[in-house]
Amino acid sequence: MPLDNVVFWVFAPLSVATGLCMIMVRSAVHAALFLVVNFFTIAVMYLLLDAPFLFAVQIIVYAGAIMVLFLFVIMLLGVDQASAPGDRLVGQRMTAVILGVAIVAELATAIRAGVGFATRAPEGFDAVNPGGNPSALAEVLFRDYFFPFEVTSILLIVAAVAAMVLALRRSKALTQREIEAAR
Amino acid sequence: MAASFVVALGALLQLLSLPAEERTQIVAVAEWIRAGAASVSLDLRVDPLSITMTMVVTGVGSLIHLYAIGYMDHDPRPSRFFGYMNLFCAFMLALVLANDFLLLYLGWEGVGLCSYLLIGFWSDRPEAARAAKKAFITTRIGDVGLMLGLFVMFMHFGSFDFDTVLGREGSLPEIATGTATAISLLLLGGAVGKSAQLPLHVWLPDAMAGPTPVSALIHAATMVTAGVYLVVRAHVLFEISEVALSAVAVVGLAGALYGGLASIGQYDMKRALAYSTMSQLGFMFLAAGLGFYPLAISLLVAHAFYKALLFLTSGNVMHGLHDEIDVRHLGGLRRDMPWTAALFAAGALSLSGLPPFSGFFTKDAILELASHDGVVWAYVLGSLGALISAWYIARLFFQAFMGERRYEGHAHEASSLMRAPLVVLAVGGLLAGIVLAFTPEGRLATFLEPTLGHIEEGNAGPSTATLIAISVVVTLAGVGIAWRLYRPANEERWVSFPEREPGMSAALGNAFYIDALYGWIVGAVGLRGAAGLARFDRTVVDGAVNGVGRLATWTAGLAPVWQSGKVRRYALSFLAGGAALLLYAAVRI
Amino acid sequence: MRTPIAYFLLLSAILFAIGSAGVLVRPNALRIFMGVELQLNAVNLTLVAFSRMHLELDGQILAFFSMVVAAAEVVVGLAIIVAVFRRTSSTDVDRASVLRG
């Protein structure tokens, strides 16, 4: 059994498991940590798919930056515990599960029709990566995708502005009491 | 009115000057309706029949107008009253002079309208208003029959013109017996409604709520005779189908008997006279039904005189006694109102049919001819009717004018202005028979021949002399019965008759409950049903509409349930939608 | 490489479904948002897998862009959540239902 299969069959269940744990555990912090693990597994998948650059970015940006941000906010607001046990919306979970399964099934049909479960990716991916994946990516990014790239810059500016406008409100800061109430 | 009478007289003389063959003139006036194949002209037709009717309408009409001037002297709105009267005469003339069934229909409905307006003239009296409405609607029922008859007629002939429908003199219209029967029966329906014959007679007695001149003119002399006129006018069609003709006879006979009996039971003079009118009209129908059209017309003429007379005299009584009209509260009037008493007597004599007065030459002539033609049933029953007529008219006279006075105060005699026309009418009533029957040139039958054809007498049954004798006996018998029952001597007996014979008197008084029966049908069945339908409309039909609206609003009311403000619910519906679309894709692939 | 592409796609589909379930089941705004993040990652996986299948790099570029977008969204999203917390001192979305009907 070739190596990549082994890796896949190790990490794919792990990924699914961590995902499920992420939505099932009660503590928000734990959920965040499970999510981090899940991102790691996905990063591994990138490696399997010959995308080492994204592997790195995934670990740095997602597992590193984004999730830390999440944890930071969770801690800041101190909303670790789910505010009330159980679900207050009737039938929400059940429906959610059903719909999730349905979506998986439907997508599976589509994938089967579109790709076929057995087809393997053609060899020779290195050919499209002259000089290594990052530089190849760079070339594509800055030749074909330079315009979207610039748009992303706008997007980040907007995000910055948004954060500024939303966060730097000159409204009263949180009092200790509010935080207590939140707990 | 008088002017129109003069004109009519002129027309008559001119007509008499013409030879019999061409005594039919058609005066084209204008075209009325023209649509598709239908074309209706406003032509007038002047022929012996129509001119006779015209004479009656204008003549009697003028006299009654004269009378009314006196009678209505203290009415607030005389102008309105005489306006209606003249309008009526105009429509009536249109009716009789029409050369076209649709124009006839115009007049027909027109006189109906005027009778409505005049019956309800004192609209503040609820019974007057009700009677007016009843008269209009009841006759309208007959009119529908007439209208349908016109439709059939039009479908067959494609025209309403007399010449087309009835054929020019002699020539018969080509038409299947069935169609003819249909047409004539429908026309008969109209005639029955207008002439208050069974079963559409119920409006006539109530119609007496109107002013007495109206009763005299419209509900005795002219309008009610329109039915007879229609039948006679359309006799060609009736003759083509024996069914229709015999139907006319039967209706007439039934009316004659029923009216007579009902009349006996009335204490209200005018109601009694109204029923008597009905019975007299019955005789006219009988005559027409047996084919003696000229006799029908001559009875019509005579009746116009003496019935108008009788009504007006009773009008005198009302006028003199502040509208007291119940014979139980009258009596002995001959002292206070000798003129009126005499005039009433004259009218009664004419009606009762004692020779040599007009009733004899007209009504009994019908019976006589019937027997000659061997129509025994008609003769026997008719004679019975004659007996009853004599009975009730004599009764009225005895009860009202003989005996002791049963009223307070003094009944003042009518003014000369009101008496004068009555005298004329009386003379007319008494002598019309002789004049119309014997004067060589004026003999109505011959005069009418161009239009109505000649009556060939049969010679079945007993001889004329015996018949005359019988009829005189019958009449006297009638008077005798009346005297026996109502003579002053046993006044208290007949006054207390209702107590002793409640059932019978009620049956007679209510004319055998036919009116009550109708009332029950209309009230219990008709109005209930209508109310039910109205409820159905409100609840079901409209309810459905509003229900849809309510349903929509109710559904909308569910919004808060779904749109709960809970973002996860929103996400749920979002995901469901996405799943649904993906399902579509999955199926479609 | 031997693993069929479809496996990766299925894995990503499953993760996507889990992510969307995560959006639905937890009332905590932050955890809802985590669910979204999981979804985005799943999509990235799909993109990379397809790029591998088509033997071209565009897919990876798209994944890269999506990461940027995700980052931007996180910034804005967390800011909004904090702002809400300042008003209601709670991140429970079920409590935030002033607007309804």
Place this chain on the structure above:
Amino acid sequence: MGDMPWLTLVIVAPLVGLPVLASRRSISDEAARWVGLAATLVAFVVSLGMLGSFETGEAGLQMVSKHPWVESVGLSWFVGVDGFSIWLVMVTTFMFPIAIAASWKVEHQVRRFMAISLFLETVIIGAFLALDLLLFFLFFEALLFPMYYIIGVWGSKRRVYAATKFLLYTMFGSAFLLVGILYLYVQAGDQLGRSTFDLTALRQLQLSTGEGRWLFLAFFIGFAVKVPVWPLHTWLPDAHTEAPTKGSVVLAAILLKTGPYGMLRFNLDLFPDASRYFADAIMVLAVIGIIYGAIVAMMQTDIKRLIAYSSVSHMGLIVLGIFAFSAESMDGAVLQMVNHGLSTGMLFLVFGMLYERTHTREIADLGGIVQVTPWLAGAYVVAMLSSIGLPGLNNFVGEFLVLLGTFSVDRVLASIAIVGVILSAIYMLWSYQRAFQGPLKERWSSLPDLTWREGAIVAPIVVAMLWIGLHPAPVLERLRPTSEQVSQRLMDDTPTPDIEAIGAGAGGAP
């Protein structure tokens, strides 16, 4: 004369008042009333001009003028008049000044009232003259909102409910109508190569039987609600009852006519086969409407409701005449549209005048008022008699022709329908007896009679009634060619013995 664009002029004529009403806010109410009256009178005069240049004896469309409006859509300003529409336009322009004059008493928001009335008149006339389906539909829809507004703002207590019901119900109908029109439009694009709403062009479409029938139904529903055909009638009583006098008059006299007119103009013209196919069913509905409306009217305690239900009955007669297909019945139907406009309009007018005095619509509250207001009662009687079809007044001619024509096609239905003649007499006379006759209630003892102004308002209608009743020739002779043509088109390939009888009769008539 002929080269003048009369129809366009008639349509825009009422609008001349709008600038004046809109321009200076300082215009006084009295002035606004006069402006409204003047504008409607202008329209009437112009319509007289149109009548003058109308070719009598001409069956087809006249004074047609066609200008592309929105080429890209295929919408064109395509107006024309024929024997049918001309009289409806005439009655519109005739009744509007009267209605305006009758609403002199409207006190609040007079300028708005007048402006909306003028706009309403324009769109109604437009609906009668449009030959482009989309143009027609535009007018047909545009007249909803003004009416809604008039009922809803100047109406009585439950006005908003009634207005909304009216609007929604009619819009419901026109929803189907719109689909039908668009379907034809697309068909035109496929078959004729050019997408158009031109009626004359759409006539040439080859529609399959199924298509024809479905489209017929779509159009029919659209118009049936407006007529209203039983059982789609329940909006009418509410609308009539709650509307102000002018609203009722316009609604009864004119607005309802757009329904049967639409059937004549579009259903019969575009889908002759389907029309023949559905004729019997529709005639049955119409007869039900006649009887049903009359019986329900009998039971009403509210005079305006009673008149409204009588309208249901009368409109049923009109529909009957249309779908009997015989020339007479069609003449009668169109004439009846005019007549019903006059008589029912006048009933509402006169009762409105009474209502201004008594402020009650309940029959039970009235009684005996004929003694204090003889002229008002007289006017009411005239309208009433006309409405129950007394010969010599206008309605009789129409009713008679409709029934005659129907009888020649279907004796049974005609015989049932004719019962309506009796019923109408019953409910009318009965209500009159209860409301006007009998002993006078003392609360009315000082009721003022008709003023000269009111008399002047009523008089022209009476004249028109007598004129049509006694000498309808001028109307009918302009009507006949069109109706004969349409009737021919609908009858020729279904000849029934009755028709032949009529033909023979016509031949044999002197």
Place this chain on the structure above:
Amino acid sequence: MIDPPRVELWAILPVLILFAGALASLLGAAFSRRAEQAPFVLFTLAVITAAAASALWLWDREPATVLGGMASVDRLAVIGTLVLCGIGAYGAYLGFHYFEHDEHRRNEFYALLLFALGGMALLVAAADLIVVFLAVEVLSLSLYVLTALTFRRGPTEAAMKYFLLGAFASAFLLYGVAMSYGAAATTSIQGLARALAGTTGSQGLALVGALLLVVGLGFKVSLVPFHMWTPDVYQGAPSPVTAFMSAATKVAVFVAMMRVLFVAFGALQWDLAPAIAALAAVSMVVGSVLAIAQRDVKRMLAYSSVSQAGFILTAFVSPDRAGIAASLFYLISYSVAVVGAFGVVMLISGGIREQTGSDRFRGLARRRPVLAALLTLFLLSLAGIPPTAGFAAKVLVFGAATNAGYWPLVLIGALATVVGAFFYLRVVALMAMQEPEGDDVTDASPLPQLVLAVPALSVIVLGIVPGVIVPLLEEAGVLTW
């Protein structure tokens, strides 16, 4: 070494101008200490005008894709941009009125508005799915913040709901992009069109991708069942923002949908049309019916915008120039009417006081005849009653749908119009047929009324002579380069 790509920046000049203006006013907002905001609004209007002018300048360009096939220059984009600029200008002006009564300075409003506008302008020109995705993100992020701008409880809550669901939706959108990429190995709209027209490319994946894109974009235009954020957000957001986003978002996203559905997935038309028809029908019905129950006018208008989205989508079942022209016309008439309506509502509800309960409108015809007349006109247009633009628009979209053989859909739509008439005219009835009650918080300054007279006028003009723009729209309806 990378060979430099051709950078035809002129082709997206409007977008650049808008973004530049946004940055500039951002700096202004950062550095100006003075609370008064007149200069900001003037500057914003100037920027928007400039963008519109540059868009006009692009009108006669040969249709082409530029910037490496990422953006397109064609008349559809131009028209879209022009409409957006108009809406943006009104949004800015209304915001100016709205915030002048606010105690805080809200000068970032203009920057964010311009950012959103830039994103929308980019969206209407986008020629590649990734650009579509990014543009949607730009405008979404801006709108999230705009929604929360007043930091009262309602707005922040609305913003959070909008954000969470928006992020959820963008995940679907991205999945759609991914699936399309998987189907055709490209995300460029042309590329997709070519691949799907030819044998290359998997129809199955493409269909899934297309539908996922419909889900993502349908969320933005609030199609049922992706609409549920709409009432809350429209009600919660400041009125000018609501006015802006209700109109502008729909315009931008629907134009993008035209490109995506008609060009990229044109080959799948016959698979997509039924789904689209279903969405349209559900949106029309649900939106109209649920609006009946609303007592808050802003919320009612929100539901109505749901049903309006359904009407616009109705024309999408016929992928030809007539259909495109129809939906464009509908978009324009809708935008005009809805901007006007929200504008009037803003004035009546006392601006930032946001008293939008329907009692405020009772007897308004008596109190504020002009405002009442304006609102009546806009509502009539939304209800589609002649002679307003809404009527012409409905006829056009229905005609297009009928042309594609979807007359049952048209019937549903027509009946939904009836329901719509009910709740639109209920407001009219409130204003005209009821007696005034309660205090009057109306902002009666004459200038805004004058400004709002412009859309009112165009509602009438477009209603009577739609011919003035329909040909232009049809020219714009040619979606080939």
